Amino acid sequence: MSDERDKSPRRAMCAAVLTLEAIAVALSVPVMIGISDIRPAVALPVGLGVALACLLVAGMLRRESGYTLGHVLQVAAIALGVLAPLMYFLGAIFALLWGTAYGLGRKIERERAAAFAEYDQNQAS
Incomplete structure (x- = not known):
């Protein structure tokens, strides 16, 4: 039973968002190079750096x-719009997903903690 109590819905949802964001950001690198005419020497380290940071922070x-680093990464993803304007939109979408996962995950964690506390109290009686 304690294993179930240790599971974090917030962590699972936020890690999923960051993982998908890493894929999207990595796939934006060819767009930066091909459509936005950003030099590969700029697009590769910046785009792949943000993608790698998403994966590292997910862990x-x-x-x-x-x-906190996840919040900062959302700003970084939006800031990629300077290189590829589509990233303003895509970064904002992922920031919205991140905010939703974070807020909803916290709410679920609070409700679960209250339910487990009530269960423990009933078991003690």
């Missing part, structure tokens, strides 16, 4: 600092 979500 860091066991600590609260990982969520």
Whole structure:
């Protein structure tokens, strides 16, 4: 039963968003090079760097600092719009998904904690 209590819906949802965001950002690199005429020497390290950061932060979500970095990554993804204007839109979509996953995940965690506390109290009686 304690295994079920340790599962974090917020972590799972936020990690899923970051993983999908990493894929989308990595796929934006050819767009930056081909359509936006950004030099590969700029597009590759910036685009793939943000994509890699998304994956690394997804693995860091066991600590609260990982969520802070996740918020920062949303700003970085939107800022990629400077290189490829479509990223303003795509970054905003992922920021919205991140915010929803984060907020909904926190709500679920609070409700689960209350339910487990009530269950424990009923078991003790």
